[in-house]
Amino acid sequence: MTTTAVLGTGAIGTAAGSALLRAGYDVVAWNRTPDRAHALVSAGARRAVSAAEAVDVSALVLVAVTDQAALGDVLEALDDLTGTVVVGLCTGTPSQVAMNDRRVRERGGILLGAGVRSSPDAYASGAGSLLVSGPRPSYDEHRAALDLLGDVRWVGEQPQAAATLDLVLFGLWYDAQLGLLRAVGALAAAGVDPAGLVPDLAAQLDHVRADVAPAIDQLRTRSFPRGPADLREHLVLLSSLRGERLLPLGDGGLGPVVERLQELVDAGRGGEGLTALLDA
Amino acid sequence: MTTTAVLGTGAIGTAAGSALLRAGYDVVAWNRTPDRAHALVSAGARRAVSAAEAVDVSALVLVAVTDQAALGDVLEALDDLTGTVVVGLCTGTPSQVAMNDRRVRERGGILLGAGVRSSPDAYASGAGSLLVSGPRPSYDEHRAALDLLGDVRWVGEQPQAAATLDLVLFGLWYDAQLGLLRAVGALAAAGVDPAGLVPDLAAQLDHVRADVAPAIDQLRTRSFPRGPADLREHLVLLSSLRGERLLPLGDGGLGPVVERLQELVDAGRGGEGLTALLDA
Numbered sequence: 413m414t415t416t417a418v419l420g421t422g423a424i425g426t427a428a429g430s431a432l433l434r435a436g437y438d439v440v441a442w443n444r445t446p447d448r449a450h451a452l453v454s455a456g457a458r459r460a461v462s463a464a465e466a467v468d469v470s471a472l473v474l475v476a477v478t479d480q481a482a483l484g485d486v487l488e489a490l491d492d493l494t495g496t497v498v499v500g501l502c503t504g505t506p507s508q509v510a511m512n513d514r515r516v517r518e519r520g521g522i523l524l525g526a527g528v529r530s531s532p533d534a535y536a537s538g539a540g541s542l543l544v545s546g547p548r549p550s551y552d553e554h555r556a557a558l559d560l561l562g563d564v565r566w567v568g569e570q571p572q573a574a575a576t577l578d579l580v581l582f583g584l585w586y587d588a589q590l591g592l593l594r595a596v597g598a599l600a601a602a603g604v605d606p607a608g609l610v611p612d613l614a615a616q617l618d619h620v621r622a623d624v625a626p627a628i629d630q631l632r633t634r635s636f637p638r639g640p641a642d643l644r645e646h647l648v649l650l651s652s653l654r655g656e657r658l659l660p661l662g663d664g665g666l667g668p669v670v671e672r673l674q675e676l677v678d679a680g681r682g683g684e685g686l687t688a689l690l691d692a
Numbered sequence: 693m694t695t696t697a698v699l700g701t702g703a704i705g706t707a708a709g710s711a712l713l714r715a716g717y718d719v720v721a722w723n724r725t726p727d728r729a730h731a732l733v734s735a736g737a738r739r740a741v742s743a744a745e746a747v748d749v750s751a752l753v754l755v756a757v758t759d760q761a762a763l764g765d766v767l768e769a770l771d772d773l774t775g776t777v778v779v780g781l782c783t784g785t786p787s788q789v790a791m792n793d794r795r796v797r798e799r800g801g802i803l804l805g806a807g808v809r810s811s812p813d814a815y816a817s818g819a820g821s822l823l824v825s826g827p828r829p830s831y832d833e834h835r836a837a838l839d840l841l842g843d844v845r846w847v848g849e850q851p852q853a854a855a856t857l858d859l860v861l862f863g864l865w866y867d868a869q870l871g872l873l874r875a876v877g878a879l880a881a882a883g884v885d886p887a888g889l890v891p892d893l894a895a896q897l898d899h900v901r902a903d904v905a906p907a908i909d910q911l912r913t914r915s916f917p918r919g920p921a922d923l924r925e926h927l928v929l930l931s932s933l934r935g936e937r938l939l940p941l942g943d944g945g946l947g948p949v950v951e952r953l954q955e956l957v958d959a960g961r962g963g964e965g966l967t968a969l970l971d972a
Contacts, residue, residue: 568884576882584875588900591867597970602856604848620868621897665945690877
């Protein structure tokens, strides 16, 4: 059975290591502050005196430090990762993950990125949710160990794909939520009581929700039916919306959108639908 | 019974006039191209040779021309609107409606703005949906006639409030829909297949939908509980989102949002929730 290193034995590292130990895995634990490895060692892990010692005997290395910056520090202190798959069980931006991917590759290893979405308790009991990304063969090789943590989804070949997905989901929430705040604020400023308008505002979000699958399909097939309006009509509406939007939270960045719409209309694509905005 | 003028006898004007005629109202019709008043005259309306003649005998004036620019032209050609309530049954931006409100007041009349949301057929059969705004006493005075068109909602004292509401609802749709396109585009660019992520993306919109009523209530009561994150945490997330968002549709205008967040955090309000962004 594969020996697994757990570097960083805070809440998440201890939880992940415990799940592996319970399934009979051989686990080697290291923490910068040795005392903090105590819980995992008590549960059956071997203690390493350095990260390098733990990595040397392991084919799978789980790094559960504070964030990708701390992961970078751990990697910088290692000389050789030949033959090991490193899983970064910590948050960070896609560009931070991409930088750590370079560090791992320079040392001969392969990095899998991860989006940590659950509490330590959930991972310890095998009921966590985890996004993983990076080279598929490396994921497949260590899938059995990762599956011990719970519902694990592989989302793409790039190690930074899981972090991108996390950020994208936050981004959609912010775009919609900031839109809601702009809407409610603009109504209040115009002397319109928003309280009676909850169904009207909710209906707009329902329309977008219903468009998630069609929009994905349209981009995949590169066919952009006009839907409720075509690009010429969207251009008129968005231009007037942009001009009237004197809001404390800005205009939602409509400028680049209007410019892109104008380009598409000028290119003779005015009869297509809004999804064509993303067509290269 | 009040004599009602219908200025502009295209589809909407003819539909509105028909609904009033059927209820026994006295209707005077005028159109710039006289032939086009034929349908309404056949249905029982009297024909006026000028807009001024129609307005002179009417307490309620429905203007159903192409848009607020055309309404402005009609108003400029009139000298006196003393004692009349003008309803602008046509689309336009809030600032266009405000300009026409000044024109009506200069002539001694009162303008009600309207958001036209249904087909002519729906209004003709009394099943239309109409937003109306402007001085409440004037709305109440003519409510019985307007109710003949269908479900009529008064939304505020300013004549431009109905147009503002229309624009605000479009704005929320665009903010959320553009957020969806940015999300799907960013996933595709990162090599992540968005098709498997429909439930994840939809869930983000559901969270916002669930926040419509609470957000309205928080702004009304000016209490801003932190919710899923406080302003300090939002600032960190939004700053990193802004930095990583290299998208063809721009960053969603996060710049002013990040600046406003920083102001609130600097003012010691970092423990509050996102709705505080709109607190003056």
